[in-house]
Amino acid sequence: MAEDNNDITRLIIKVTRDTLPQIKDKYPFIYLERGRLEIDDSSVKWLDCDGNVVRLPIATLNCLLLGPGTTVTHEAIKVTAAANCSVCWVGEDSLLFYAAGVTPTSNTRNLKKQMLIACDDKKSVDVARRMFAKRFPKAELTGKTLKEMMGMEGYRVRELYEQKAQQYKVGWKGRSYLPGKFEMGDITNQILTSTNAALYGILTSAVHALGYSPHIGFIHSGSPLPFIYDLADLYKEQLCIDLAFALTLEMGGRYNKHKVANAFRKRVIDMDLLTIVAKDIEDSLGVKQHANRNSE
Known part of the structure; x- marks a missing residue:
């Protein structure tokens, strides 16, 4: 994972659905590889290949870049979408851009x-x-x-x-x-x-x-x-x-x-x-x- 625990910790703030930050207020992205993205007590957590568990401040993130070896649960995608955080699938170290999950917007x-x-x-x-x-x-x-x-x-x-x-x-x-x-x-x-x-x-x-x-x-x-x-x-x-x-x-x-x-x-x-x-x-x-x- 590109971010270390200190980077993650300083980003955690209490955010409700009604007070989601504007795109300009969000942290740009986190890159993840070789692990699993899932839900625990309504929060998104990352389990890496070494057994480390990191809770992600998903409401303060603009984008998750998922690299090789990642799996994600249906519930994790649902919570991520509700927080207006996009998910992109990329190659190792973001060498290739494969696809993006479209977060629904309220109007066109x-x-x-x-x-x-x-x-x-x-x-x-x-x-x-x-x-x-x-x-x-x-x-x-x-x-x-x-x-x-x-x-x-x-x-x-x-x-x-x-x-x-x-x-x-x-x-x-x-x-x-x-x-x-x-x-x-x-x-x-x-x-x-x-x-x-x-x-x-x-x-x-x-x-x-x-x-x-x-x-x-x-x-x-x-x-x-x-x-x-x-x-x-x-x-x-x-x-x-x-x-x-x-x-x-x-x-x-x-x-x-x-x-x-x-x-x-x-x-x-x-x-x-x-x-x-x-x-x-x-x-x-x-x-x-x-x-x-x-x-x-």
């Missing part, structure tokens, strides 16, 4: 807005333009088509990789990942792969919790989670790319999953990702955010 107001914007070609391109502008504020995007903006993005991202390689004095031969062959990549690429997948899990849970769909994107297409990939690009430079190059030399040629997990988690918390993602979605779509607490 935000989803309807997202769909209407996506179906309007002009509005859809405007969303893409606002997303690109967040990442490249000095770029001239007025009148640019989506294809033109994506071409500009490709060049700027390659340039960013080169800048980080020079900044941290790391050899760089380009982004590379072979599905199922994680260990074949160099250390920098391994860190990029693992942190990217973890970021997708966090954002998927946040998007579901806010009442949007991860499947309706504005830049990416032809993939399972286009809106997640759209959003992830807003945060990858700080959370994934800079971190990957910064940690490469520290690794000394050997990937250290604990160091990567701790460093990534710290950056997510320091950035206050769960606070800014809701506002970034609102700004990008050009809509006013509505809470999902009352039925339409």
Whole structure:
């Protein structure tokens, strides 16, 4: 389990169903592997492979990332869903994102807005333009088509990789990942792969919790989670790319999953990702955010 007992203990607070925290107030995620998630006296507990038992403050968590070797009871999922905590199934150390359990929301107001914007070609391109502008504020995007903006993005991202390689004095031969062959990549690429997948899990849970769909994107297409990939690009430079190059030399040629997990988690918390993602979605779509607490 990525978290130690001290991390878990400090998160425990008394929360009732009527006073569940907003997504921005929640702790981002906990990664679990090789154990069992079940219920004991109406609380969710984790039993790891070494026989340790840890009670999870599920109402203060935004997302559970379940890795290999995990089992979960029906009752645990029911309680987790009632606490508005999403569950995602991922590969070891979040190397691959497999699926997400959708936590029901009270209305579809935000989803309807997202769909209407996506179906309007002009509005859809405007969303893409606002997303690109967040990442490249000095770029001239007025009148640019989506294809033109994506071409500009490709060049700027390659340039960013080169800048980080020079900044941290790391050899760089380009982004590379072979599905199922994680260990074949160099250390920098391994860190990029693992942190990217973890970021997708966090954002998927946040998007579901806010009442949007991860499947309706504005830049990416032809993939399972286009809106997640759209959003992830807003945060990858700080959370994934800079971190990957910064940690490469520290690794000394050997990937250290604990160091990567701790460093990534710290950056997510320091950035206050769960606070800014809701506002970034609102700004990008050009809509006013509505809470999902009352039925339409």
